[in-house]
């Protein structure tokens with residue numbers, strides 16, 4: 786019973802936070818800013834890791850998404866990268882998510898992001914890949930890769946708007962021809978009906 790009360794309280798508080806978060810921009814909403822974050826482009830792992838902390842903070846405040854397992858970030862250059870000695874093609878994407886069965890939870894999130902992205906673009910790609918990490922960790926949307934991709938894009942879209950990159954955000958809405966683009970529209974339609982926090986509540990129930 787006590788657990789239930791706690792859970793309800795947590796949800797109510799969570800929704801209040803979502804509303805507050807989404808009506809403000811980054812400058813109004815004080816996110817924890819790591820020391821020495823005076824750079825524009827993410828050109829090395831030191832900078833990337835500083836933004837992992839900041840993005841985790843944003844994911845928690847904006848979407849109630851918390852990752853228990855470690856996030857291991859890798860930057861890549863060029864059109865492919867090596868994973869377990871296999872070359873992976875990137876096909877023009879800026880980020881990729883993989884996981885490894887290792888560590889305390891037997892799960893480690895491996896996130897690959899193109900080197901040299903502008904700081905806020907990097908954060909939005911990271912938010913997208915962290916959404917995949919969250920879905921894996923929470924075992925949600927297991928059988929629907931299109932919905933998983935749609936949800937990740939929707940989080941990326943929200944992040945871009947939040948960080949003031951509206952033009953980049955619009956590009957995500959207009960990817961319609963590609964198979965993967967379809968489900969993001971589904972989520973926008975759902976959002977119109979149930980609101981931002983409603984989307985998160987609904988999607989959290991799909992396993």
Ligand SMILES: [Zn+2]
Pocket residue numbers: 913917934937
């Ligand atoms: Zn994705």
